[in-house]
Amino acid sequence: MPDIDPITLAVLAGRMEQIADEMDATLFRSAFNPIIAEAHDASHGLYDAATGETLVQGKSGLPIFVGVMAFAVKAVIDKAARDGDLAVGDTYIFNDAHIGGTHLSDMRLVRPYFRDGEVFCYLASVGHWHDVGGAVPGNYNPSATEVFQEAFVLPPVKLQRNGEVQQDIVDILLRNSRMPQSSMGDLSGQLGALDLGIRRMDALLDEYGVDTVKAALSALGDRAEALTRAEVSELPDGRWEAEDFMDNDGISDEALPIRVAFEVKGDRLTLDFAGSAPACAGPINIALPTAIACCYVAIKHIFPALPANAGVMRPIDIRIPEDSLLSADFPLPTGGYTETILRMIDVIFSAAAQAAPERVVANAYGTINALSIAGRTAAGKRWVMFSFYGGGHGGSSTSDGLNHGNAPISTATIPPAEILEAAYPVMFRQWALRPDSAGAGEHRGGLGAIYEIEVLEQSAEAFLFGERGRFPPKGIVGGADAALNAFHYEGEGGWHQPPLVSKMVGIPLKKGQKVRLETPGGGGYGDPAKRPAADVARDVSLGYVSPEAADAAYGTAWREAHI
Numbered sequence: 001m002p003d004i005d006p007i008t009l010a011v012l013a014g015r016m017e018q019i020a021d022e023m024d025a026t027l028f029r030s031a032f033n034p035i036i037a038e039a040h041d042a043s044h045g046l047y048d049a050a051t052g053e054t055l056v057q058g059k060s061g062l063p064i065f066v067g068v069m070a071f072a073v074k075a076v077i078d079k080a081a082r083d084g085d086l087a088v089g090d091t092y093i094f095n096d097a098h099i100g101g102t103h104l105s106d107m108r109l110v111r112p113y114f115r116d117g118e119v120f121c122y123l124a125s126v127g128h129w130h131d132v133g134g135a136v137p138g139n140y141n142p143s144a145t146e147v148f149q150e151a152f153v154l155p156p157v158k159l160q161r162n163g164e165v166q167q168d169i170v171d172i173l174l175r176n177s178r179m180p181q182s183s184m185g186d187l188s189g190q191l192g193a194l195d196l197g198i199r200r201m202d203a204l205l206d207e208y209g210v211d212t213v214k215a216a217l218s219a220l221g222d223r224a225e226a227l228t229r230a231e232v233s234e235l236p237d238g239r240w241e242a243e244d245f246m247d248n249d250g251i252s253d254e255a256l257p258i259r260v261a262f263e264v265k266g267d268r269l270t271l272d273f274a275g276s277a278p279a280c281a282g283p284i285n286i287a288l289p290t291a292i293a294c295c296y297v298a299i300k301h302i303f304p305a306l307p308a309n310a311g312v313m314r315p316i317d318i319r320i321p322e323d324s325l326l327s328a329d330f331p332l333p334t335g336g337y338t339e340t341i342l343r344m345i346d347v348i349f350s351a352a353a354q355a356a357p358e359r360v361v362a363n364a365y366g367t368i369n370a371l372s373i374a375g376r377t378a379a380g381k382r383w384v385m386f387s388f389y390g391g392g393h394g395g396s397s398t399s400d401g402l403n404h405g406n407a408p409i410s411t412a413t414i415p416p417a418e419i420l421e422a423a424y425p426v427m428f429r430q431w432a433l434r435p436d437s438a439g440a441g442e443h444r445g446g447l448g449a450i451y452e453i454e455v456l457e458q459s460a461e462a463f464l465f466g467e468r469g470r471f472p473p474k475g476i477v478g479g480a481d482a483a484l485n486a487f488h489y490e491g492e493g494g495w496h497q498p499p500l501v502s503k504m505v506g507i508p509l510k511k512g513q514k515v516r517l518e519t520p521g522g523g524g525y526g527d528p529a530k531r532p533a534a535d536v537a538r539d540v541s542l543g544y545v546s547p548e549a550a551d552a553a554y555g556t557a558w559r560e561a562h563i
Contacts, residue, residue: 022197031186034387042061045061056220056308063296091158091160107126135149137384139151178384247468248470253500273326279323286325287327291341292313294345295344297408338368353476361476362476363476366467369487373453391404398443430452434519439521455514490513528553
């Protein structure tokens with residue numbers, strides 16, 4: 001393999017990132033489903049021909065997919081080896097979360113890229129489909145006790161053979177969706193993205209040759225490893241621990257701990273989750289690939305200069321207990337994986353803050369509040385509105401937290417109210433920042449939000465899968481915790497709350513009735529007594545903090561301050 005000079009390496013790295021970025025853009029612009037088209041809950045990348053490890057990922061896709069797609073591609077590599085029939089133009093499709101990570105809503109397409117008769121790499125596309133069957137429209141079923149109650153489970157199968165679409169597979173996919181037109185649109189968009197990726201790879205290798213591009217991919221992995229070792233070496237040696245809790249598993253009202261030990265020795269980092277809860281009955285379990293990928297996301301936040309490349313993980317040891325909440329086996333449900341990995345990131349940040357507080361932020365709001373509302377129009381047409389919702393991010397050593405941001409597991413955006421109202425028979429009666437939701441601190445957390453949604457059809461059902469209803473997002477370095485998550489719905493006799501606080505299925509709604517989410521803010525960073533009085537006064541003037549809450553958190557000096 002030839003040596004590669006730094007300039008050529010930088011050019012090729014940029015070219016390959018651009019290929020993945022273009023694949024992202026192709027799907028975002030062609031998907032029928034707002035969760036992909038507007039929220040960008042999807043990702044594309046290039047993966048190693050032998051191991052499936054991530055070589056390059058698009059910058060617009062979800063970071064959590066960097067790690068899990070490596071497992072997905074490896075599953076396809078293993079199946080192709082068993083079957084012995086891999087060919088140019090083959091495309092595999094599956095959603096099995098225990099093999100490929102995350103949850104069953106995320107549909108994965110994997111295609112080998114051949115050059116000179118050999119597999120040079122794999123291209124892959126993953127996107128969150130609108131609905132893939134199961135008991136709950138939108139597939140976030142908080143009462144599921146096995147995956148079959150969440151969605152239909154598709155193992156790796158060939159969607160295309162030698163470039164020819166297998167229509168029977170498409171028929172199965174569409175028959176198992178409440179929204180078949182949306183599924184067909186998303187599938188076509190993902191295939192289009194892979195087609196574009198193949199064309200761009202052809203052009204790249206035509207220009208630079210196989211050996212040079214292979215040398216670049218190898219060098220990029222080595223560079224990612226070296227960068228990680230350098231970053232870890234800047235931390236002090238030691239071991240720091242943290243724990244937090246999930247509200248419940250949606251089945252029994254029992255808090256479930258997630259614990260981590262953050263240990264640094266020289267240029268190696270260990271994340272040990274011993275002591276975390278065992279696998280549970282409900283759908284907050286996650287599969288091992290998801291847990292490992294989540295650790296990558298947390299590491300990327302702590303060391304933002306690191307690239308999206310599997311070499312990053314070489315100096316990092318991840319220890320996940322067997323039969324735990326973080327390594328659930330099939331067919332335990334995993335639909336609410338988002339809630340669990342957010343808590344994993346929280347405990348990693350809380351532990352890392354004890355070693356290097358300047359590198360981390362306080363806990364973000366910690367739940368995507370997966371809310372689906374579904375029903376039929378007067379004409380009998382089925383509709384399913386699924387979306388996720390924002391909250392506050394944690395304060396940092398340099399600034400207050402972001403108001404109303406999206407979860408730190410992703411670069412996705414929150415679908416706009418106008419898009420949701422145009423697509424579904426609902427009206428947002430309120431979409432606003434939530435006062436007094438941020439944790440106080442020298443740098444306070446960001447504010448959560450209030451969403452109040454009214455149903456415009458004669459009847460509908462709502463389903464909520466959330467968290468942080470009992471355990472608030474934590475502050476760090478002396479910062480205060482943020483507000484709890486709160487959900488209410490209208491019914492007989494007025495407003496009600498779910499018995500399990502943050503999870504509920506089958507909430508009946510009539511025309512004119514509403515649901516209301518009040519999402520957490522972010523935790524505070526640093527001693528609130530150190531916050532400048534003028535900053536507190538400004539927050540009060542903007543309505544971020546009530547005068548009474550400001551007095552309680554910061555004292556009364558702000559009342560004399562000039563903004």
